[in-house]
Amino acid sequence: MKAKNVVITILLTVLAVIWILPIYWMIIMAITPNDLLKLNSTALLPQGITLQNFIGVLKIGLTIRWFLNSLIVTILGTALTLVLQSMAAYAFAKMRFKGRQLLFSLTLAGLMVPKEAMFIPLFLMFAQISGHNTYAALYLPRVAIPMGVFIMSQFFRGIPDSVTEAAQIDGASPLRTFFKIIMPMSIPALTSVGIFTYILTWNDYLWPLVSATRKEMFTITTGLASLQGNFAQATELGSLMARGVVAGLPLFILFLIFQRHLIRGISMSSGGKY
Amino acid sequence: MESKSRINFPALYFVLPFMLVYFIFQIFPLFQAVIASLFKWDLLTSSMSFIGFENYIYMFQDPTFWSSLMNTIQFVIYSTPLLVGVGLLFALLLNGTGSKKVLFRTAYFAPYVFSVSIVTLIWGFMFNPQKGLLGEFARIIGEKPLNWLTDPTFAMPAIIIATLWWTVGFNMVLLLAGLQDIDPSLYESSSLDGTSWFQDLLYITLPSLKRTLGLVTILQVIMSFQIFGQVYILTKGGPGGTTRVLIQYIYETGFRDHELGYASAMAFILFLVMAVVSFFQFKLSKEEN
Numbered sequence: 001m002k003a004k005n006v007v008i009t010i011l012l013t014v015l016a017v018i019w020i021l022p023i024y025w026m027i028i029m030a031i032t033p034n035d036l037l038k039l040n041s042t043a044l045l046p047q048g049i050t051l052q053n054f055i056g057v058l059k060i061g062l063t064i065r066w067f068l069n070s071l072i073v074t075i076l077g078t079a080l081t082l083v084l085q086s087m088a089a090y091a092f093a094k095m096r097f098k099g100r101q102l103l104f105s106l107t108l109a110g111l112m113v114p115k116e117a118m119f120i121p122l123f124l125m126f127a128q129i130s131g132h133n134t135y136a137a138l139y140l141p142r143v144a145i146p147m148g149v150f151i152m153s154q155f156f157r158g159i160p161d162s163v164t165e166a167a168q169i170d171g172a173s174p175l176r177t178f179f180k181i182i183m184p185m186s187i188p189a190l191t192s193v194g195i196f197t198y199i200l201t202w203n204d205y206l207w208p209l210v211s212a213t214r215k216e217m218f219t220i221t222t223g224l225a226s227l228q229g230n231f232a233q234a235t236e237l238g239s240l241m242a243r244g245v246v247a248g249l250p251l252f253i254l255f256l257i258f259q260r261h262l263i264r265g266i267s268m269s270s271g272g273k274y
Numbered sequence: 275m276e277s278k279s280r281i282n283f284p285a286l287y288f289v290l291p292f293m294l295v296y297f298i299f300q301i302f303p304l305f306q307a308v309i310a311s312l313f314k315w316d317l318l319t320s321s322m323s324f325i326g327f328e329n330y331i332y333m334f335q336d337p338t339f340w341s342s343l344m345n346t347i348q349f350v351i352y353s354t355p356l357l358v359g360v361g362l363l364f365a366l367l368l369n370g371t372g373s374k375k376v377l378f379r380t381a382y383f384a385p386y387v388f389s390v391s392i393v394t395l396i397w398g399f400m401f402n403p404q405k406g407l408l409g410e411f412a413r414i415i416g417e418k419p420l421n422w423l424t425d426p427t428f429a430m431p432a433i434i435i436a437t438l439w440w441t442v443g444f445n446m447v448l449l450l451a452g453l454q455d456i457d458p459s460l461y462e463s464s465s466l467d468g469t470s471w472f473q474d475l476l477y478i479t480l481p482s483l484k485r486t487l488g489l490v491t492i493l494q495v496i497m498s499f500q501i502f503g504q505v506y507i508l509t510k511g512g513p514g515g516t517t518r519v520l521i522q523y524i525y526e527t528g529f530r531d532h533e534l535g536y537a538s539a540m541a542f543i544l545f546l547v548m549a550v551v552s553f554f555q556f557k558l559s560k561e562e563n
Contacts, residue, residue, distance in 0.1 A: 008367060009374075011367075012367060012368070012378050015364075015382070016377075016378050016381040016382065019381050019382050019384070019385065019439065020381050020384070021407070022385075022396045022397070022400055022407075022439065023384065023385070023396070025396070025400075025407060026392075026395070026396050041399070041405040041406075042405070042406070042407055042409075042410035084291050084292040084295060085292055087288045087289070087291065087292065088288060088289050088291075088292035088293065090288060091284075091285045091288035091289045092289070095284070095285040095288065096285075097285035097286070097289075100285075103289060103293065106301075107293075107296065108556070110296060110300045110301070111552070111556070112548070112549050112552035112553060112555075112556060113300060113304065113545065113548075113549070114496065114499070114500055114544065114545060114548040114549075114552070115500070116500040116502060116521050116544075117500075117521075117541045117542075117544045117545040117548060118300075118303050118304070118307070118541070118545075119525075119541075120307060120310070120524065120528050120534060120537050120538045120541050121302075121303035121304070121306040121307040121310060121538065121541075122299065122303050123528070123534075124306060124310065124534065125298075125299075125302070125303060125306065140295065140299055141299045141300075143295050143299070144295045144296045144298070144299035144300040145300070146292075146296060146300070149292065173284075174284035174288070175284070175287075178288070199387055202389065203388070203389035203390065205389065205390045205391065205502070205503040206502055206503065206521070206525070209525075210525070210529065220389075221389040221390070221391050222391070224389070224391040224392065224395060225390070225391035225394065225503070225507050228391070228394060228395055228398060228507055229507075237399070237405070240395065241395070244392050244395045244396065247389065247391070247392055248387075248388050248389070248392045251387045251388065251389075252384070252387060252388075254387075255384065255387040256380075259380065259383075262387075263383075263447050263451075266444065266447050266448065267447060267448055267451035270448055270489055270490075270493060270559065
């Protein structure tokens with residue numbers, strides 16, 4: 001029995017090293033001077049340490065601009081998703097109104113629309129109003145994906161009716177009840193939806209590639225991709241990897257802080273329990 | 275509860291803002307895709323002429339459409355069992371508590387939070403025979419480094435390896451959640467009978483996990499079908515079109531060849547295929563709820 005556990009631990013450790021090694025390697029290259037990497041890029045210990053590559057990210061190229069674009073698009077998209085989708089979810093879960101069942105079914109059906117199949121009509125739509133190369137074009141289609149409605153309506157159904165009824169007796173309007181009582185109660189579920197939405201929006205690739213065609217409007221995800229085809233950049237491996245680290249770091253930190261919430265959000269989104 | 279009309283009104287302004295966004299950006303484009311697919315529609319000149327089902331007829335005779343579809347299906351067929359199987363293995367080994375297990379779970383899940391362009395940045399160089407770690411490893415064990423991304427035999431496996439590394443943690447998380455839902459008393463009765471770990475797996479764990487496994491497999495098929503970024507950045511569909519996938523062909527038809535009508539027709543077919551698969555997912559996730 002003991003021997004079996006040792007074997008499993010060794011197996012898991014080897015696999016964990018394989019999983020982490022590529023990330024570690026990127027970081028090592030990011031702090032190594034470019035000219036050293038030209039001679040040898042496969043050293044696993046830094047042959048020389050420099051911050052020059054990161055200073056270059058600030059000074060050369062549009063990486064910082066792309067980073068800020070991503071930040072704006074992701075924050076606005078996530079905030080709008082949380083507010084609009086949980087309002088709708090609350091109505092579906094707690095209010096009685098005509099057409100509720102029909103609208104809710106229609107919303108859930110939207111989960112079946114594959115995001116990556118819709119980019120041509122979406123492109124045409126934004127083209128008709130000259131809406132491309134704007135922030136709104138980047139985050140609005142994301143807000144329409146009804147995942148949050150699905151998750152939040154499950155959550156709101158678990159809140160006892162007595163809570164909303166008590167607020168109503170106290171004379172609070174439905175909006176006030178929702179923002180002052182329901183939303184604060186729902187922070188764990190909102191965090192799960194929020195962190196999951198944040199990561200998916202930050203990592204969107206196809207839609208920004210189609211919609212934001214001006215270099216200044218690239219997101220960090222499409223911008224970093226655009227650098228990889230460029231041979232001149234590829235000869236400066238350290239600079240390129242530093243851009244990868246800058247693009248990945250904020251998400252990695254968020255992940256470490258909100259790991260539990262993210263994992264819960266994922267299992268809720270698939271229709272699993274939470 | 276007061277009169278009905280006073281309750282209906284707030285419901286309307288709770289639902290309306292999202293519904294507006296939803297209809298404009300999710301439902302309406304679907305109809306627009308169907309309409310656009312019936313036209314010959316040039317992106318550059320914006321000229322449109324109605325051609326009925328000609329885009330669909332052309333699609334069935336277009337060898338690039340078929341090869342892209344087959345490459346996509348190939349990717350789905352190879353990647354799905356691998357991603358579900360390895361995810362299951364990780365989940366089985368890491369089920370339970372303990373700081374060591376939490377640490378391992380974090381390690382396997384970590385790549386999932388990265389964007390596709392970070393994954394391709396790392397793996398583009400990992401696979402590089404001169405500059406990458408895989409080439410260096412091959413040299414250490416005395417082998418000739420493989421030209422992963424430029425060799426037609428290895429390009430698709432390379433894409434699958436990078437994808438496995440990137441997203442297997444997602445499946446692991448879903449399967450771990452499924453494992454935690456299994457009633458522990460099932461195992462207690464079996465430990466009295468002196469059954470082995472393997473027998474428990476075969477007769478208790480896997481049968482109890484059936485629904486989750488089904489769900490994860492369908493989700494994986496849906497995600498694998500929509501593969502685009504890894505291929506587009508790592509190989510551009512090469513060498514010789516051997517890794518060109520459906521979304522990439524739709525993208526190129528629309529934005530390189532400027533044929534929006536034909537691209538819409540292919541997108542609509544993709545939508546139909548995905549909708550059928552998603553329908554099964556929906557059925558499965560509603561079960562037992």
